[in-house]
Amino acid sequence: SQELEQSPQSLIVQEGKNLTINCTSSKTLYGLYWYKQKYGEGLIFLMMLQKGGEEKSHEKITAKLDEKKQQSSLHITASQPSHAGIYLCGADITGTYKYIFGTGTRLKVLA
Amino acid sequence: DVKVTQSSRYLVKRTGEKVFLECVQDMDHENMFWYRQDPGLGLRLIYFSYDVKMKEKGDIPEGYSVSREKKERFSLILESASTNQTSMYLCASSGGRPWDEQYFGPGTRLTVT
Numbered sequence: 023s024q025e026l027e028q029s030p031q032s033l034i035v036q037e038g039k040n041l042t043i044n045c046t047s048s049k050t051l052y053g054l055y056w057y058k059q060k061y062g063e064g065l066i067f068l069m070m071l072q073k074g075g076e077e078k079s080h081e082k083i084t085a086k087l088d089e090k091k092q093q094s095s096l097h098i099t100a101s102q103p104s105h106a107g108i109y110l111c112g113a114d115i116t117g118t119y120k121y122i123f124g125t126g127t128r129l130k131v132l133a
Numbered sequence: 134d135v136k137v138t139q140s141s142r143y144l145v146k147r148t149g150e151k152v153f154l155e156c157v158q159d160m161d162h163e164n165m166f167w168y169r170q171d172p173g174l175g176l177r178l179i180y181f182s183y184d185v186k187m188k189e190k191g192d193i194p195e196g197y198s199v200s201r202e203k204k205e206r207f208s209l210i211l212e213s214a215s216t217n218q219t220s221m222y223l224c225a226s227s228g229g230r231p232w233d234e235q236y237f238g239p240g241t242r243l244t245v246t
Contacts (some may be wrong), residue, residue: 052232055234055235057237062221062239062240062242063239063240064137064223064238064239064240065223065225065237066237067234067235067236067237069233070234072232083245088242109237110175110176112176114231115185117231118231119164119166119181119183119227119231120178120181120191121176121178121235123175123176124175125173125174125175126175
């Protein structure tokens with residue numbers, strides 16, 4: 023079973039709509055990392071969250087980490103075609119360098 | 134700007150061949166990582182290195198070895214390539230603190246026939 027669950031697995035939205043992607047762990051997270059991947063390419067770092075209740079924003083993307091540090095959400099406001107891709111959450115659950123990753127959420131934005 | 138480069142974007146090799154995948158980072162990072170990414174399985178850690186000549190096995194090291202002779206370069210070696218090693222290979226690097234974010238290269242799509 024996956025230690026880091028992402029939902030939904032895929033998402034199709036109309037341009038201009040808001041959307042949320044979730045990432046859930048059964049273990050406390052030392053750090054939670056959001057990445058974006060364009061099809062067939064490497065991962066682009068978006069944001070890192072460490073403290074319970076922490077929230078960060080970059081342009082139209084906001085990420086939050088819950089107080090228990092077991093769940094994170096990524097919210098995109100007024101989506102654009104440039105937001106399309108695969109969003110992955112990665113997490114440090116051992117306090118070491120070893121990350122685990124969710125299987126990703128494929129986002130398609132219709133113009 | 135952060136930069137991690139990988140030697141090839143696409144590679145086709147035959148079963149039994151020895152394969153070298155190279156990764157170079159220009160950020161003076163201590164840590165470097167090799168992952169493979171497969172549909173439905175996500176990213177899985179093969180090996181990582183926390184210093185020159187130091188390495189540690191990840192979750193799926195079987196069939197792979199690594200080499201880190203210089204700080205900026207981390208090589209993944211498939212001693213005898215097999216078809217089940219067809220995959221997307223991603224290299225990453227991070228700074229010295231365990232919680233430092235990892236920066237990824239563009240990936241190498243390896244096909245073993």
